[in-house]
Structures are given as structure tokens and as C-alpha cells.
Amino acid sequence: MQSNRSPESNSPDDEILINDFYDRDRFYTIRSREDGKWLWKETGKSDRGKVLGFGVRFTHDDQTQLAAYFSKSRQDVEHAPDYKASLWFFFESEIFDLQSTAVAVKFSSGIFDRAFSIVRTANREPITRRHQYRWPFYRQLLSRLFGDPFNFVSQDFFWEFKRLLKAYRPERLIG
Numbered sequence: 001m002q003s004n005r006s007p008e009s010n011s012p013d014d015e016i017l018i019n020d021f022y023d024r025d026r027f028y029t030i031r032s033r034e035d036g037k038w039l040w041k042e043t044g045k046s047d048r049g050k051v052l053g054f055g056v057r058f059t060h061d062d063q064t065q066l067a068a069y070f071s072k073s074r075q076d077v078e079h080a081p082d083y084k085a086s087l088w089f090f091f092e093s094e095i096f097d098l099q100s101t102a103v104a105v106k107f108s109s110g111i112f113d114r115a116f117s118i119v120r121t122a123n124r125e126p127i128t129r130r131h132q133y134r135w136p137f138y139r140q141l142l143s144r145l146f147g148d149p150f151n152f153v154s155q156d157f158f159w160e161f162k163r164l165l166k167a168y169r170p171e172r173l174i175g
Contacts, residue, residue: 014031015029015031016029016052016053016070017046017047017051017052018030018053018055018066018068018070018090019053019054019055020054020055020056021055021056027042027045027046028042028043028066028068029043030068030070030090037093037094038093040055040068049074050074052071052074052081053088054068054157054160055090056068056157060092065092067089067091067116067131067157068091070087070089070090071085071087072085072086072088083164083167086099087099087164087169089161091129091131094120096118096120098165100122102121102122103118103120103172104173104174105119105162107158107173108175109135109137111137112135112136112137113133113135114132114135114156114158115132116132116161117130117131131158133158135156139155140159
């Protein structure tokens with residue numbers, strides 16, 4: 001399989017193993033195509049030691065899509081992916097390098113919904129991807145109240161991705 005990586009780039013490998021954010025027994029593989037696009041498919045049981053990130057399936061424009069954040073590598077099988085060294089995001093057949101100064105991410109929240117946008121501006125025409133989804137304001141509040149307030153993990157994939165960005169790439173957040 002030919003890669004769309006340039007030799008001087010810090011691109012991910014041709015095949016990336018992703019664990020589902022909600023169902024830890026579900027896995028996805030993201031693969032590069034010759035035309036530079038990336039495709040994903042659900043795979044069977046996989047070795048958790050090879051997982052490079054987490055993703056979620058959702059419906060967007062009447063199509064099933066995958067959004068995933070991942071690292072290029074792991075320190076070893078025992079450790080989690082190394083998001084500090086490299087952080088990437090897959091959305092609508094595009095991979096966004098979050099180390100790049102040409103990528104920016106925006107999150108917004110309303111009373112009954114949330115939105116996520118990612119923009120890449122370098123070397124090509126600007127690419128903007130946006131996803132809006134239902135997320136009532138009380139859902140997060142109730143989860144926090146009735147869950148463990150000291151070890152709270154949101155059940156919202158995009159909001160967990162936002163926390164990851166704040167920790168490792170705060171300069172990529174806009175708005």
C-alpha cells in the first residue's frame with residue numbers, strides 16, 4: 001500500500017489501530033489510500049498493546065463517520081499512547097497533524113447541542129470540518145453529580161479530546 005506521507009513529514013503510519021471510546025471491545029483500523037485519502041473500517045478483536053488512540057462512530061450528513069484522536073507511537077505495550085510526543089486527529093477521511101501551526105480546533109456549546117470544528121490552512125486550500133451534535137447542558141452536570149467528582153471522565157468523546165488538547169496542544173484551541 002502506498003502512503004501519502006512525504007519523507008520529510010512526521011506523518012502517521014499507513015495503518016493505525018484505534019479503540020472505541022465507548023466500547024473498549026470494539027476496534028477500528030485507519031488506512032491510507034493511494035489518492036491521499038484515509039479510510040476506516042471496524043476490525044475484530046485486536047491487541048490492546050498496539051492501540052494508538054480512541055475514536056467514536058457517529059452519523060454525519062447521513063453517513064456513518066469515525067472521529068479519532070491518536071498518537072504516532074507508544075512508549076511500549078504497557079504504556080498508553082504518547083500524546084505529548086505526537087497528537088493527530090482523524091475526521092471525514094482527513095488526518096490533521098495537531099503539531100502543525102496550520103491546524104486549529106474550536107469547540108462550542110449551547111443549551112441542547114455542542115459543536116466541534118477543525119481547520120487546516122497550509123499548503124492547500126483551507127479545509128474546514130464541522131460536526132454538531134445533541135448534548136443537553138444537564139447531561140454533563142448529572143454525570144458529574146452522580147459520578148466520582150474527583151476522577152470525572154466525560155462521556156462526550158469530543159469534550160475528552162478538548163481536555164487532551166488543553167493538556168498537550170493548548171495553542172491549537174481557538175475561540
